[in-house]
Amino acid sequence: MYLHVQRLVHDIVADEPDPAAANALQEGLGGQFGEMRTMMQYLFQAMNFRGPQGKAYRDLLQGIGTEEISHVELIGTTIARLLDGSPRYQGKPADPLDTPAAGGSTPLSPALDQGNIHHYLVVAQGARPVDAAGNPWSGDYVYASGNLVLDLLYNLMLESTGRLQKCRIYEMTANKTARATIAYLIVRDQAHENAYAKALETLGVDWGATQPIPKTQAERFPEVKTLLDLGLQSKQYSFDLTSASEAGRIVQGLSPSGDGTMLDARDQAPAGVPSTIAGERFEEFSPGLDSDLLALLQATAEMEMAEVEPLYGPVPPAAGTSA
Amino acid sequence: MYLHVQRLVHDIVADEPDPAAANALQEGLGGQFGEMRTMMQYLFQAMNFRGPQGKAYRDLLQGIGTEEISHVELIGTTIARLLDGSPRYQGKPADPLDTPAAGGSTPLSPALDQGNIHHYLVVAQGARPVDAAGNPWSGDYVYASGNLVLDLLYNLMLESTGRLQKCRIYEMTANKTARATIAYLIVRDQAHENAYAKALETLGVDWGATQPIPKTQAERFPEVKTLLDLGLQSKQYSFDLTSASEAGRIVQGLSPSGDGTMLDARDQAPAGVPSTIAGERFEEFSPGLDSDLLALLQATAEMEMAEVEPLYGPVPPAAGTSA
């Protein structure tokens, strides 16, 4: 069973809209080595897991799989932010937005020559489950062989490739919104790569100096350096609400990446940051609720929210909400 | 951000293995109107949501989307159980399993003429992200138009179609494992259909006697009847850990299904049941961990799990774990 918290695992930095960068990030969301794939692959491996003695490994798959759902949320929201308004009409809000096409204007013309036209045509400047070349995500991507060692080996390769591609995306754009999210995901991919490499070490592989694969020296990217200095590449979160995960039996000791840090699986989850809701886009015919509707909803406001009796205890105030 | 609990939202009833039923259930998992699709559709609609005044609607999408992840977990695990051993060797465990192919035996021959051969060939008798005709799940399925009313209308149709298909699956098989899970999902589909129908009512639609669509009279299915008597079709869970969801402002009052019940959005989540890990399948070369490996892992057992400091509070003891 899964529960949600109205917080993002990492902050989204503000910058100008950038449809071309948004399109590049789609590879990290809906691409063959993106977050939708890692999420689904680990959840299927956890569902199909065989052998109760291997619970620690199952829990590792389940924990990383759960984190990936939050990564889907983070990169999807980042893409939506990058698309929110186009370079040409940003900063000139009122007129083009509330009178779309009046006088023959073409507020959506950027769709024709930047990024993926579906971002404007199919969704209202939001994320889509496709890759950077526009191919829809496919269930074919999911690998779950039923053999634990093979699955771990594939997962290691999957995280490594995801990290490699994100390093390349970083080099495609200087947009700060794009780079901040990409940098965070590069470091977390490294963390997962470390976890799978360590799991293979517990099964007998000695990686020597080969890890990490590839050696992108991503510390040369300033945003990545900051997160590495915080040790985020060596942290394994359980994302397990009742602390039943035994993944910590595997993810401990010296990092197989050779960076000299110790792996640390003690934390349940990062604190995260409050999530927000994007503004309306009239030119996309995404008006949100109008004033009549708001009044109607207000009338029901006296409903007793207080009597809601959650089964699972509330989080500490520090975690905050977006309410 | 998402967290996981090692519990299933509903119990999986025991019965004989049934590869053909397992294949039919794949439509409910990876089909165009299955749980992977509802999950992804609502999560994308929530990420791309526009208009902060509509938070109650966003929270509704987020809440149902989160529940659907648990439905993916439930139906995926059910499929794995249905595949676990074949009719021909069930109950004769030891020999065929630990000496695969010895003497020219063909323990996997059921794969050739029942259900989906990939269940045996690609995974070790586990679930796959495909539909009942073997087509992989596609990102093309996800609908998120950026227009709230259209999205709600589509979601209503999506839940109704999912329920229709599940009623048909129910009529294809008498296997109790399959029927119990299908019955639960029929009732929850009805609950979501009610929620979306109600949301459209708050926006001005009067459904009259048309709801529910279709009128399958699923109460004639005994397993469904039991759950309807518990009122499960009128419950909306928030699946929101910090009770920040405002979906209850929408999902309240008389059910649009015309069954005379009141909608109830007070609960955070169902109690669920402990999840378990399936046994090994030697003939699939899915051996789990052998004794050497177990010893190696035991040696690390003294690791301090106690010092794990969860960010979010532990659940009450009643919720249990699978440990």
Place this chain on the structure above:
Amino acid sequence: MYLHVQRLVHDIVADEPDPAAANALQEGLGGQFGEMRTMMQYLFQAMNFRGPQGKAYRDLLQGIGTEEISHVELIGTTIARLLDGSPRYQGKPADPLDTPAAGGSTPLSPALDQGNIHHYLVVAQGARPVDAAGNPWSGDYVYASGNLVLDLLYNLMLESTGRLQKCRIYEMTANKTARATIAYLIVRDQAHENAYAKALETLGVDWGATQPIPKTQAERFPEVKTLLDLGLQSKQYSFDLTSASEAGRIVQGLSPSGDGTMLDARDQAPAGVPSTIAGERFEEFSPGLDSDLLALLQATAEMEMAEVEPLYGPVPPAAGTSA
């Protein structure tokens, strides 16, 4: 612009339901060489046609393309008839049908081991735009190169392959419903093959004895023989309402198939037979309209149909309607 007549181009012969035969016929509907493909290919070639001097060739493509829409209608309806009820409950109408699954019955169990499960699960025992292996029809199939000679050569090969596949389908089943429709389409494929071969003759090719390709000697199939004796393989219909088609300038003279007949392009369209509407299927939750609804509709029956003023004159009474 297109208009419709409520008649089928050819009669559908009655026989027992046969889901496996229905599935085989799907290749002729939604397969790579099926009717949806020929239809779309010729309509796209006609839309994209270049060179007003070549109008006779454009009209040939347009005319055959229009006929193919009627073939889609014919084979789709045939598939629906073949699926209408299953071998196991055919002839025992009342009980299983109006109380689906009551007492744990499984009226749809044939779906698990015959033909395509989607015929029962996705549609209510109707046709689908897929091939006999379940692959959805794809726009990739359509060939339109912009070079007239190449297009004609491809079309010849397309019709020949469609005919070859239908001869193989004929040999897979003895079901009369399936065979009657397949036989008609074999003969019309031959007619179109003749038309394209003749068009290539007008451009300089001498086929010698190679036509038809392949030499299936389909006259050994009795249903085919009957239609050949009527000369249906040498008729080219214009399906052009205003007789503006110039295709007859091409399709005339000795048939390139070497059967000694003269090609004949004088007829606008075959007379056809009235189409009917299938019965309800309660176990598929396809109830049609109930009595309340009928009353409601009756109340509007006094509406003046008489004042309907068709732009294009009505057909002679002989053509009939399904009313």
Place this chain on the structure above:
Amino acid sequence: MYLHVQRLVHDIVADEPDPAAANALQEGLGGQFGEMRTMMQYLFQAMNFRGPQGKAYRDLLQGIGTEEISHVELIGTTIARLLDGSPRYQGKPADPLDTPAAGGSTPLSPALDQGNIHHYLVVAQGARPVDAAGNPWSGDYVYASGNLVLDLLYNLMLESTGRLQKCRIYEMTANKTARATIAYLIVRDQAHENAYAKALETLGVDWGATQPIPKTQAERFPEVKTLLDLGLQSKQYSFDLTSASEAGRIVQGLSPSGDGTMLDARDQAPAGVPSTIAGERFEEFSPGLDSDLLALLQATAEMEMAEVEPLYGPVPPAAGTSA
């Protein structure tokens, strides 16, 4: 059975070629919510229809489905016109065209950075069965559940989404060729939306003020305004040659769109405009027929067209032909 008239349902306005606009229009032709999909969806729903009492509903589906074939013809031809010549060599006809690549020229270089390269590479500047992101049309798009109410609800949502996307395309380009066709299709989508909303009203739904969904206020687009003033959004054509359609029993009375007009199903079809054939494109190796070939065809001109005896009566002279 279907017949064709050599007329387009609406005029195509002349303007400069515009490959990027042509690519955007592909969504309206081969996209998930484009005309190929509406056409196929309604034709399959009509073929698979169950329940003779519901003939009026079947006829509605058949009528709109038939109109959509003409829409495929209209938007496909519009795309071909938009591609006919590129911005760079338009108006400089002779030299680059009849001596392609002579002296190393690159007449097709616009293909590399505008719209869809396949428009130049695969077809000779013509339409393709793909969407604006290049994905081929898929049979997966077609929805036909076998449940009438669900199908109508889906169709309503389908038309609404098609209209929403076309309003967005309108805002992407100021090209008059593109806008005129898009405006016509917006208004006809509205008409179909009205028809489906009305059909659901006859089954008990009261839409209140929610219709139309979405509220794009497309009357702000001048080309749309002109057509709305003609009442085209409230007209339902039968496209039924023998006036056997009973759809008028449903589509009558006040429009559910709340625009105060009465729905009107009396007309068989619009008058349309003559269709024409595009010119040759030598640089695409689409030469049409050369002079030798023309002579050969002329020789057969004495063939008696007069003896063609159409089964169905000719249209009034006013309708014209492209001959």
Place this chain on the structure above:
Amino acid sequence: MYLHVQRLVHDIVADEPDPAAANALQEGLGGQFGEMRTMMQYLFQAMNFRGPQGKAYRDLLQGIGTEEISHVELIGTTIARLLDGSPRYQGKPADPLDTPAAGGSTPLSPALDQGNIHHYLVVAQGARPVDAAGNPWSGDYVYASGNLVLDLLYNLMLESTGRLQKCRIYEMTANKTARATIAYLIVRDQAHENAYAKALETLGVDWGATQPIPKTQAERFPEVKTLLDLGLQSKQYSFDLTSASEAGRIVQGLSPSGDGTMLDARDQAPAGVPSTIAGERFEEFSPGLDSDLLALLQATAEMEMAEVEPLYGPVPPAAGTSA
């Protein structure tokens, strides 16, 4: 550049036709981990290789990639043999074959309920580029990251998974034709796995006891045991005509599989066995050449084959030909 020899790399053992086994083998040909994929993946990695100092690694990829083309040839031909005639008419050659469908016979009825219907409908009982669930092979499968270590790691996992799946296929059928080819490919997959594992050892990985992954103990399959005793799992062929391959610098020394053998890269290629041409299938309308045509071809037999001057020297007589 590639050259062909009219020999198969391994013998195809005779047994009864078996369409279901033929279908299972399709996974090994056109599946995600089949021979078409390994072939294409290694050829693309070789084409895109970067860094002249790494020539030994490039040559290893090129050599295995070239061997995989021969594996495509072997398994494709095996599938065709397994389909050649059906269990029902095998041994009764004359009548049903040369008069297809005469008297209403249905020689192709096995197509309806065994294996893949396309084997009979689309090809004349031959192999297809699809997997065992009927999905066409996709370019999406090919992995080539541009990072050598990642590519090697992926290739190791690819061979391991291919071997795992083939061990499962072995357990599905007792057909000797199927098992003989599967056994050969299991052993060669092991050889390639050893080669990639060794290549990773040269880059610093110590596999310890983990290799091979998975531990299927395939020596329990008698056909596999025979080949292992010949040491075929430790042989690396260059398939390089001019002995320019440097792959032997990598593939040498103790096998990483822990079986105690030494890797041996000295041979260019196996001797192979003559390939033959299958018989005609009249019921599939695959008649081969008739007597008229043969006479025509004979007339040209005096053509001088002797003057053919091969660029590359002929093979030693021992290799034989199928002439």
Place this chain on the structure above:
Amino acid sequence: MYLHVQRLVHDIVADEPDPAAANALQEGLGGQFGEMRTMMQYLFQAMNFRGPQGKAYRDLLQGIGTEEISHVELIGTTIARLLDGSPRYQGKPADPLDTPAAGGSTPLSPALDQGNIHHYLVVAQGARPVDAAGNPWSGDYVYASGNLVLDLLYNLMLESTGRLQKCRIYEMTANKTARATIAYLIVRDQAHENAYAKALETLGVDWGATQPIPKTQAERFPEVKTLLDLGLQSKQYSFDLTSASEAGRIVQGLSPSGDGTMLDARDQAPAGVPSTIAGERFEEFSPGLDSDLLALLQATAEMEMAEVEPLYGPVPPAAGTSA
């Protein structure tokens, strides 16, 4: 069985990098009418061939299929060369390459607005198995009907369409690297078209003046003219190592293209040119081998290559190697 020679069938001419041209060439590699398709189609037709009397035809298919593997190698390598460095950083090698992203640089920014972003993101500026619109190659493309005449007719059309598309690509770009390879493939497509047209002549078709189809007059392209003057369009190579091919019995006599040349099937293969290995790309994290690794490999250099005993004799010194 296949063997490889480390030579390319044709030289790759040097010019500036050109990602847009590289993308256009992808159609010739992974498109529906590209080299991967011709290769696979002919290899499958050869594997599935029926009728030993038709060996000459089988050998023709096998020979052209083998040549196509070399064409895949040639065009794939050409694409990699066209992508090797981008226009913006070409000629400024050192700094941007060995310190990727240092100081916030974006060496991969050309990926965002030229050609296919996957060329930079997925591979390290190398070729991919996709077409020019980014669609992955599909097994669906392969046509093998089991009827010889149909297969030959399709193959003729396939080669003609491939040649037509390559003539269009030629007109899209003036890049010399792209044009040289395209010109070679145009001429070889013509040669294969001639071979298939001739094969159909032996079966009775008289093409008259229609061949070649289409008449692109490609001799106006200077690079094509040079190769035509060498007669390359009339040469049929066997690519058969042991001269067992009987294709020369078919491919002889006057060319059906009407160019007055005699077809010539005497040569085994062209001489080709040595292939080389591309340089490293640090900004793609494709570093090749570093100095440590080189030392390690050197240590094994004393391995005896001399004892390698090739089964098939070495080529004459003239053919050369890339060593």
